[in-house]
Amino acid sequence: MEFGLGGARSERRDAVFDGARKRLHEEPGPPREPFTRERWRAAADLGVTGLCLPGEYGGGGLGALDTALCLEAFSRGSGDTGLAFAVSAHLLACCVAVRDNAGDAARGELLPGLASGALVAANAMTEDEAGSDVSRLATTARLDGDCYVLDGVKSFASNAPAADLLVAYATTDPGLGFLGVTAFAVPRDLPGVSVGEPMAKMGLDGCPAGRVEFSGCRVPARFRLGAEGRGSAVFQGSMAWERACLPAVYLGMMEEQLRHAVEHARKRRQFGRALGDFQAVSHRLVTMKQRLEGARLLLYRACWSLDEGHSGAATDAALSKIAVSEAAVANSLDAIQVFGATGYLGAAGVERQLRDAVPSTIFSGTTEIQRELVARGLGL
Template sequence: MDFQLSAEQSARRDRVLRQVAEAFPAGRPPGFAREDWRTMGELGLLGTCLPAEYGGGGLGALDTALVIEAFGRACTDTGLVFAASAHQFACSVPVAAYGTDAVRKGRLPDLVSGAAVAGNAMTEPESGSDVSRLRVTARQVPGGWVLDGTKSFVSNGPVCDLLVTYATSDPDLGHLGQTAFLVDASAPGVRRSGPFDKMGLWSCRAGSVDFEECFVPDEQVLGRPGAGAAVFQASMGWERACLFAGYVGLLDRLVERCVRFARERRQSGRPIGSFQAVSHRIVDMRLRLEGARLLLYRACAEMDRGERAVLPVALAKLAVSEAAVAGALDAVRVFGGRGYLADDGIEAMLRDSVPAVLFSGTSEMQKEIAARELGL
């Protein structure tokens, strides 16, 4: 097993680190801006794994993860990294994999360039991690489908142009009765809330979406009717692996900041890093980072080989998300009172890390998936 990055991978990573740091400097206020999306499109951050014929990078899962890790490492606005990743992996990936030729040609170039923003509409108020019992319904009519119901916690929902959503098209078939759709956010019957007031990830606007007799033409079904669960799980494989590479980048930045602070901050006439209570905590942070990174790389490598990567992806998502929260809490303690203040940005990294154990399937759900894969 080769742990060394190739010259091409190293050059790509270094380029992303440099370009992102220049485009999104530390200290810039969080928020949504269309020009940020166009910039991310120009830097290739919105179509890393998408086909080159639509403007994408055409990279595999591991190379994509390396790019998103560098994005998360260089960009202190984790909400922006998350918004872009949700756009690409939860929305553009299923459009590329399951959309009709006309939909791919008509939609993907704008999604890759940042001219259009996509929102992932899966979660519902009464079915968070249980995606087999969706209350949003899809009723077939001549020429298409009519959607009714409510989605919640839609990433990019209040500001998006397109929605990838899932609905129950046959309630008697369970997970085999779900269908995936690409919906224009401006279509009649789509009503979106304003942005939720969230703990963190402020640059990723999230809200609810109501579908009221919303007509979706047949050509905007992703995959075939009834295959929505398969479409969703395929996109989740990319999201749980590559989106969380951004959190690996955050952890890398967090460890580096703690090391630098522990060398410079003095207490009782000596650097605080010379105290075991501090140095051992930072070593634990690095240990969790390296373990999570290796699990994520392995999951992506198995995806690239075309193997069934359900277990490694679940373990990687679990390890990265838990390491992010634990590492951010450790960083607050290393920085002490300064870690509690907004000026140093440590508390923001904690707020941005907490949702990682909730979205894309909670940590408990990842353990359930792993247990099933182990035959338990």
């Protein structure tokens, strides 16, 4: 079993890290505003908006593991978990769905802009009353000539206020449950699409989220993703990539967080000694390192399983998402404890890392949903 990354793989990762550190890095501090187009373009110039898209459309053509490595490096280098999350949501929840399910015409029309970052994508699946139950979507779509007419409201759509394209899911046959859901790529500028203002959120400030309303929106049939009634399969395919790869942004956050905490423990003196000389502090830092490395190994394995097409890939992804998200929250709490009162202040940025970490146990399926997936993998 080889744990080394190899030359080309680590060179690519390091290039992303160096570029993000040079062009996008901001020191820890108070909450940020949602990403600007300038920062998005800087991220796109590093190739992260098209990492796993086909090379013929301008993408990187990477598998899940290399995609995750680059997202981890981008998050660590930029120091902006919100922006890294926004890029990941664009790439994994949306671009993957278009890549794998759009017809040739739509792929040619959409993928070059998505890969280059000229188009920002948002995933419009979640609804107020549906949550994790994708078989009960109130948003409907009916075929009318060569268009589908969409009506309904989506909530918690990451990137929506800044998006040019919405990957949306709607019920085309209410009697079929999850087999009656269909997926669409919806250009933002179509009549009948309305996007709300950015929601006030606990964290991930760099990633705007908003509500999306479809009111008699006529979506050309060429923008349907997959066959009618295959929306749940489209969604699960994109979620396989999102659950495996997106938590890598938290590995990057935790790596920087631990580096800052160790540096603080070396420099800060109490009772005439460096803070790190006290076992209560040094052991806490060791536990943070242990959580980080354990989560990293599980995530790399999950991405490898996805690349190899293993039957247990879904279970591996669920296990890794649990480990990464719980480590991110626990490490952020420990970092605040190491920094003490300074960690509670906005200027240090440590409390922001905690706020960014909390939603990791909710998005892409809550921790409880992930445990159900693992239980199913165990045959329960």
